[in-house]
Amino acid sequence: MSTVSVTSPSAANTAVSTTGTLTTPLKDVVQDLPLPAIGEPVIEVQNLTKRYGRNIVHQHLNLEIRRGEIVTLVGGSGSGKTTLVRQILGLEQPTSGTIKMFGEDIATIGAEQARLMRTRTGMLFQQGALFSSLTVFDNIAQPVRELGKVPPDLLRDIVMLKLEMVGLPCKHASKMPAALSGGMIKRVGLARAIVLEPELLFLDEPTAGLDPRSSDEVVDLISTLHRALGLTVVLVTHDLDAMVALSTRVAVLAERRVLVAAPVEEAASVDHPFIREYFLGMRGRRALQALPPERRAKLPPAALASAAVGCKPG
Ligand SMILES: Nc1ncnc2c1ncn2[C@@H]1O[C@H](COP(=O)(O)OP(=O)(O)OP(=O)(O)O)[C@@H](O)[C@H]1O
Numbered sequence: 152m153s154t155v156s157v158t159s160p161s162a163a164n165t166a167v168s169t170t171g172t173l174t175t176p177l178k179d180v181v182q183d184l185p186l187p188a189i190g191e192p193v194i195e196v197q198n199l200t201k202r203y204g205r206n207i208v209h210q211h212l213n214l215e216i217r218r219g220e221i222v223t224l225v226g227g228s229g230s231g232k233t234t235l236v237r238q239i240l241g242l243e244q245p246t247s248g249t250i251k252m253f254g255e256d257i258a259t260i261g262a263e264q265a266r267l268m269r270t271r272t273g274m275l276f277q278q279g280a281l282f283s284s285l286t287v288f289d290n291i292a293q294p295v296r297e298l299g300k301v302p303p304d305l306l307r308d309i310v311m312l313k314l315e316m317v318g319l320p321c322k323h324a325s326k327m328p329a330a331l332s333g334g335m336i337k338r339v340g341l342a343r344a345i346v347l348e349p350e351l352l353f354l355d356e357p358t359a360g361l362d363p364r365s366s367d368e369v370v371d372l373i374s375t376l377h378r379a380l381g382l383t384v385v386l387v388t389h390d391l392d393a394m395v396a397l398s399t400r401v402a403v404l405a406e407r408r409v410l411v412a413a414p415v416e417e418a419a420s421v422d423h424p425f426i427r428e429y430f431l432g433m434r435g436r437r438a439l440q441a442l443p444p445e446r447r448a449k450l451p452p453a454a455l456a457s458a459a460v461g462c463k464p465g
């Protein structure tokens with residue numbers, strides 16, 4: 152049986168045996184690794200405007216995301232988070248402005264280059280993560296099959312390794328999506344998103360609809376994959392705990408643009424009504440308590456007011 156290599160950090164390779172299975176849980180292998188170094192810009196959105204008829208979703212929006220970052224897009228429902236991701240992926244056309252991915256203007260690249268770029272990115276969609284008529288195996292294999300003919304043994308190794316990387320036993324490979332729990336569906340969606348070992352991963356609401364324990368497990372998994380594969384991650388979420396746990400920076404969408412893109416503690420310090428409500432409301436303050444002490448010390452005083460449930464002053 153052929154060896155399946157995991158690209159990037161050597162630590163990920165050490166966890167892969169010659170039979171294409173993980174000998175040690177990936178989480179244990181990567182937990183002492185430093186976070187991926189922040190590198191060159193991989194996404195540059197400049198002066199972006201997007202309108203649907205009279206509805207202006209983005210206006211003069213700017214955002215830069217660098218290699219190795221986990222940038223979380225937050226904003227109210229309808230603020231344009233999914234629309235922004237869809238434009239970056241080339242699934243929607245901007246009304247005006249430019250979007251560069253890996254240094255290339257996505258509006259001017261040819262079909263072959265666009266196809267290559269797609270193989271360098273993975274996506275977990277907000278809606279309909281899996282094809283309901285395909286098994287778990289076939290769902291994960293689908294992006295590989297799209298590339299062309301792959302020997303069955305190699306395909307099996309690739310899919311089984313990805314299943315293990317997301318913490319699912321191989322016995323689930325033959326199941327249909329309807330037989331899976333919500334947390335398992337997200338894991339399979341993640342396995343499919345990383346099957347081509349992308350450099351750039353887009354995750355739209357990866358913890359939505361999960362119970363707190365499954366949410367924590369998915370957050371852990373994203374953190375592990377980020378370290379193991381040296382990924383750049385664009386995360387869209389309403390889950391404040393996930394945002395605090397994972398983000399190297401938070402990009403706040405409001406007023407049709409990115410108000411601020413900065414580490415959580417800096418973003419929370421910006422004086423703006425949406426930011427006050429989002430970060431300094433009770434849910435926000437509770438989530439911010441999970442920051443390490445040296446970062447909590449940089450929060451505005453209002454963020455440190457008690458966030459305990461039912462806690463009354465006095
Ligand atoms: N294909 C479309 N045609 C027309 N309007 C659209 C389309 N897609 C999105 N919109 C509009 O664009 C705006 C932004 O939608 P989007 O789905 O990006 O918001 P969001 O921030 O992802 O919201 P949520 O947090 O609820 O997922 C909304 O007003 C939505 O109605």
Ligand SMILES: [Mg+2]
Pocket residue numbers: 232233234277
């Ligand atoms: Mg959305």
